[in-house]
Amino acid sequence: MSGNRELSYRGHEEESDEEYDRLYTKNINTKLTISSDINKELLKRETWEFKKDITQKPKVKLASVDAKVSNIIDMIDTYDRPGNTKAEGTYAGAGTYAEAFEDEPGKRIPKAGAYAEAGVGRARAELSVLEAEAKGPNASAGAEASLTGVAAMARAEIASASARAGPVGAKLGLGFDTGVSAGVDGLEAKILGTGFSFGPKTSVSFLGSEVSCVVM
Template sequence: MSAKLQVSHQGHDESDEDSDMPTNEHEHSGNDLESDIPSTKQRQNRGEVDEITITKSKAQETSLVKEVIGMVDTYDREADAKAEGIYAEQGSYASSYEDKPGKRNPKYGYKAEAGYGRARAEYSVFEAEARGPNAGVKAEASLTGVEAMARAEVFAAEGKAGPVAAKVGLGFDTGASVGVDGVEVKFLGTGVSIGPKMGVSVLGSEVSCSVM
């Protein structure tokens, strides 16, 4: 006895055909768009370094260069101390490179100053100075920058150790300087230093430090 096997095949309607068709459509949500934007870490991995980072790095390098020049210029400076009563001096000066303390950074300029009471001590990269009433002007150009400043002080005491400097006093310095460590502007003893060297001055007292 033979059996007939009937196989029924249902037809596809339009919806079935649509569902069988492959699709390449991809819906982007807000999150998808954000994910397409590379993160800072991804940009750095691909070699894309932020311009601000480059600028900051260069500024730190130039500041470091100046500090290295200054320390190389004075690292072998012998200990010295002196005190003066009434003093007055003026004149231009120029120093070319010599392998001696204080002469490894060529300088050219003019200075005039007068005052009453001045004491100074220095050794290697350390220095300190105290002054009584005084006034003066200074204009200088060197490998590390240019400066023009007029000074009038009632009193001042300052010290420096490498890249760190501090000053306490009452003064009215007015002028500006531009160099590898940034820009400094003062008016009547108050001003700021902006750049690798950061500092603030208020009526003759100031503190500053070069950013490494």
């Protein structure tokens, strides 16, 4: 009897161990199956395409709004400017200018410079410190020295629209600047829309895209 009991007890013990082994193996298999499913989801093409889409950055800065110190000073020149509108199909021009201390709009602040421009389609309206302009494809270059600073800049645009009310200006367009300027608005240098500016507005630009910080 004693031997039978011992065999019976051992047999029960072995059965229990096997049962636990089966349960343990099943749990491991379940975890591996879940892990495998997750890996399959991560490897799906759509998962990575979605991630790529949400991290894309715009390549060109299309619009800007600013308030420049030089625009405040320029209000001395434009506060009594008479109303005027002009529209042109194609245009081209070049010239030089020099004004200083004349009691006329645009000629009170000393400045001198040269310019050249050409384009297709331009409309402009101005009255006192207000002005607005729209342009089609165009290219221009100019250099100027005045009380507000010095600048030499070339610009190529596909199209643009701009407006200004005193010191505040806004522009919507697609184009690239090349040149340098230094004055009350800070220091700026760009080559085909890539460069930097330091001053009240500090920014870094790359091919027309810009990251900036404005200190007011």
